[in-house]
Amino acid sequence: MLGVIADDVTGAGDVALALRESGLRTVLYFGVPGADVAPPDGHEAVVVALKSRMAAPAHAVAESLAALEHLREHGVRQVYFKFCSTFDSTPDGNIGPVLDALADALDAPAVLLTPSSPQHGRTQYEGRLFVNGVPLAESPMRHHPVTPMTDSSLPRLLRAQTDQPVEVVRWGTVRAGVEAVRAALTDATARGVRYLLADALDEDDLRTLGLATADAPLTAGAAGLAGGLAHAVPGGAPAPYDEVEPLATWPAAVLAGSCSARTLQQLDALRAQGRPLHRLDPVAEPDPATLAGHALDWYDALPPGSPHGAPVLHSSVEPDELRAVQRALGAERAAAVLEEATGRIAAGLASRGVRRIIAAGGETSGSVVTALGITGAWIGRAGAPGVPWIHPTSGPDITLLLKSGNFGAPDFLVRASAAPRDHPLPQGHSPSRPPDLSAPTHHSSPPHHAPAPAAPAPPGRSAPPPHTPSPPSRPQGARP
Ligand SMILES: Nc1ncnc2c1ncn2[C@@H]1O[C@H](COP(=O)(O)OP(=O)(O)OP(=O)(O)O)[C@@H](O)[C@H]1O
Ligand SMILES: O=C(O)[C@@H](O)C(=O)CO
Numbered sequence: 001m002l003g004v005i006a007d008d009v010t011g012a013g014d015v016a017l018a019l020r021e022s023g024l025r026t027v028l029y030f031g032v033p034g035a036d037v038a039p040p041d042g043h044e045a046v047v048v049a050l051k052s053r054m055a056a057p058a059h060a061v062a063e064s065l066a067a068l069e070h071l072r073e074h075g076v077r078q079v080y081f082k083f084c085s086t087f088d089s090t091p092d093g094n095i096g097p098v099l100d101a102l103a104d105a106l107d108a109p110a111v112l113l114t115p116s117s118p119q120h121g122r123t124q125y126e127g128r129l130f131v132n133g134v135p136l137a138e139s140p141m142r143h144h145p146v147t148p149m150t151d152s153s154l155p156r157l158l159r160a161q162t163d164q165p166v167e168v169v170r171w172g173t174v175r176a177g178v179e180a181v182r183a184a185l186t187d188a189t190a191r192g193v194r195y196l197l198a199d200a201l202d203e204d205d206l207r208t209l210g211l212a213t214a215d216a217p218l219t220a221g222a223a224g225l226a227g228g229l230a231h232a233v234p235g236g237a238p239a240p241y242d243e244v245e246p247l248a249t250w251p252a253a254v255l256a257g258s259c260s261a262r263t264l265q266q267l268d269a270l271r272a273q274g275r276p277l278h279r280l281d282p283v284a285e286p287d288p289a290t291l292a293g294h295a296l297d298w299y300d301a302l303p304p305g306s307p308h309g310a311p312v313l314h315s316s317v318e319p320d321e322l323r324a325v326q327r328a329l330g331a332e333r334a335a336a337v338l339e340e341a342t343g344r345i346a347a348g349l350a351s352r353g354v355r356r357i358i359a360a361g362g363e364t365s366g367s368v369v370t371a372l373g374i375t376g377a378w379i380g381r382a383g384a385p386g387v388p389w390i391h392p393t394s395g396p397d398i399t400l401l402l403k404s405g406n407f408g409a410p411d412f413l414v415r416a417s418a419a420p421r422d423h424p425l426p427q428g429h430s431p432s433r434p435p436d437l438s439a440p441t442h443h444s445s446p447p448h449h450a451p452a453p454a455a456p457a458p459p460g461r462s463a464p465p466p467h468t469p470s471p472p473s474r475p476q477g478a479r480p
Contacts, residue, residue, distance in 0.1 A: 001039070002233065003076030004047040004226065005067045005102070007060070007083050007094065008362035009369055010404040011223075012049030014386040015082040016379045018223040019045045022230030028377045028390065030369045032066045037376075038074055044233065046071060051366040053084065054146055054335075057093035061101045068105055078217060079106060080229060084362075085117040085222035086136060086406070087129060087157055088147040096161025099220060103164075103194060108218040110188035112169070112181075112209060115154070116200035117224035119385050120407065124199045127168035128152045140261035140406075143319040145326070146335060146363075154197045164194035171199035174208055181212035200224065207231050223386060250355035250399065252417040253299075256314035257342055257364030258405030259322050266360070266413040267316055273414055274308045280315040282337040283328045291337065292344035299349065310417040313345055316360070339363055343371030355398040358416045365402035372396055383416050384408040 002024065006012035012028055019026045026045040029037070039046045048067040052060035068079060081102055089095045103111050116124040121132035131139035135152035142150055151157055155166045167188060173180045181198070188196050200206050203224075210228030213219045219229060254270065256263055271277060278298045285291045295313050302311060315338045317325070325334050346357060346368040357372075359365040373395045380389035380399070386407050390400050401416050408416075 001043065001074075001076050002045045002078050002080060002229065003068075003071030003074075004045065004080045004082050005064050005071070005098075006047055006049050007053040007064075007081075007098070008051060009049045009366040010362040010387075010402045010407075011053075011082050011084055012047050013379070013388050013390060013402050014223045014404060014407075015080070015226045016045075016047045017382055017386060017388040018227040019047070019230045020379050020388075021382075022227045024230045024233060026379055028379060030375055030377070032063065032070050033375065035070070035073070045230070046074070046076065047082075049366075049369075051363070051370075052094060052098070053088060054363060055094065057097040060094035061097050064098045065101055065105060068102060078215075078229075079219075080226050081113075081218070081220035082222065082226060083115070083220065085115045085120050085122040085224070086131060086139070086141045086149055087115050087154065088141075088144065088149065089157070089161065090147055091160040093161050095220075096158055096164075099195065100162055100164060102218055106217040108216070110185050110193050110196050111218050111220060112185060112196045112198050112213050112216065112225075113220035114198045114200050114206075114209065114225050115222045116198075116206065117222040117386075118200070118202050118206070119224065120222075122222060122224070123201050124154060124197065125171055125201060126199065127155050127170075127197055129154055143259075143261075143322075145259050145322050146331060158195060158197065162195070165192060166195045166197065167193050169196050169198040171201065171205070174199055174205050178208055178211045181209060185212065185216075198225075203227070251353055252310035252356035252358060253349050253354045254310060254312040254314070254358045254360070254413055254417050255342055255346060255349075255364060255368060256312065256316045256360035256413075257338055257367075258361030258403075259316050259319070260361075260405035262406045262408065262410070263316055263360045263403075263413075264318065265410040266408060267312065267314060269411050269414050270312050270417075275414075276302055276308055276311045278311070278313045279317075280313065280338060280341055281325075282315065282334050282341075283325055286329060286333075286337050288337050288340035289344060291341040292348065295341070295345050296348040296352075299352070310356075310358075312413075312417075314360075315342075335363065339367040343367040347371045350396045350398060355396075356401075356417070357398060358401045358403065358413060360403045360413065361405045362402075365400075368400070369402070372398070374400075384412050387412075 004015055016026050016028045024044040027043050028047045030049045050063050052063050083095050114124050123130045129136040137150050137152045158166050169184050173184050198209050206224045206228030210232040214232040359368045374392040376393040377390040383401050387403050
């Protein structure tokens with residue numbers, strides 16, 4: 001079984017979707033699961049979503065090692081460390097320190113890694129990272145609120161975070177094929193090189209890298225290489241999706257904390273539609289409980305059945321405004337205030353009957369998941385590349401779409417939060433939730449597993465399972 005340790009929540013969804021699309025039955029946990037929680041029978045991949053990207057390095061390392069221990073206790077022999085395809089981190093960590101700790105714990109030979117994820121426009125060439133063909137340091141990532149990326153050289157970025165030797169596997173070697181990459185790994189191990197950053201421009205390159213590392217105890221990178229690895233796993237059978245968007249009729253709300261250029265475009269599209277928008281301003285109100293209370297008051301005052309569609313609550317602002325907030329409050333305090341407020345708002349919305357929460361931004365999504373007490377999820381179909389709908393296995397009866405800041409087309413948030421009337425339920429369809437993953441032992445298959453013709457229909461298609469929610473009429477208190 002492949003075990004993935006992801007350094008943030010949206011990245012975990014991205015990698016889980018890549019594994020599932022490559023044919024591996026995949027389950028996602030938020031935080032390190034309790035010792036008595038075992039992956040469901042027949043699963044080929046487990047993703048543990050941590051919130052370690054922005055944590056202090058010692059904390060990130062401790063959490064990652066705890067995740068590793070859990071995975072090993074449950075039969076994982078091969079580990080993938082998922083970090084951001086734009087290498088989001090600071091010179092203090094956490095990619096280097098976590099890699100060092102995992103490589104030591106696994107006694108790994110040279111570790112191959114790459115942030116290349118061509119489906120998201122990320123490629124590595126000559127050790128440099130490109131975002132849609134633009135060097136990382138010239139991309140909008142240079143304005144990231146917490147981890148501005150101002151260097152495009154991956155060896156330089158990684159060397160700032162580790163004392164271990166780092167080299168690049170150049171594209172010519174990757175193109176020469178699996179044996180050439182294996183030879184590079186063997187040679188690096190013999191010379192004591194710990195990390196090999198591999199160039200990769202397309203999915204073929206990633207499959208070559210996946211085959212070359214199919215037996216490696218540790219590999220790392222973004223969703224791209226994880227997909228390449230999954231292709232190398234024998235017996236990975238495609239798991240068809242339930243093509244019905246099961247919960248599209250449920251009342252929706254958008255919570256955006258990402259200040260990425262793409263999320264700002266997506267908010268503009270919502271604004272252009274006339275959606276009700278409420279901005280969270282941590283300078284005007286730095287107390288998270290009061291900030292959240294005002295937002296929920298705003299929500300409560302919306303006219304029921306508003307013709308303008310699902311409401312949007314956001315702190316996302318343009319780079320100049322962001323810098324002004326950070327000058328006023330300090331970047332860490334601003335983020336902490338907003339993340340706590342966002343969690344409170346998510347819980348408040350759920351208690352008011354919102355059952356489709358669309359969150360933009362990894363840290364923002366982490367706050368939502370934590371506040372809702374969600375510990376595990378099944379991966380549904382993709383709302384956009386790298387962004388699955390996920391169905392919590394415990395906690396409130398809702399569905400979530402946790403969007404990486406940079407992902408999705410400009411109209412993605414508009415589509416994902418479209419009003420119920422735009423998505424009539426298929427006749428006779430009753431949305432349902434998958435089995436409870438928080439129960440201690442093994443579980444039956446989740447609904448995304450292909451129902452073989454003779455197999456019983458998945459939940460929601462036949463007799464209601466114990467957790468089947470009521471049909472999606474507008475719950476009490478929920479806005480459109
Ligand atoms: N108006 C604001 N002022 C200061 N900080 C903000 C503001 N709005 C959001 N933030 C902070 O910026 C950070 C955005 O990070 P988040 O991970 O949510 O988005 P992202 O980095 O764009 O997404 P991803 O991690 O998926 O790429 C959060 O810590 C958030 O609290
Ligand atoms: O790799 C990416 O870009 C995303 O999965 C991510 O990590 C966003 O936080």
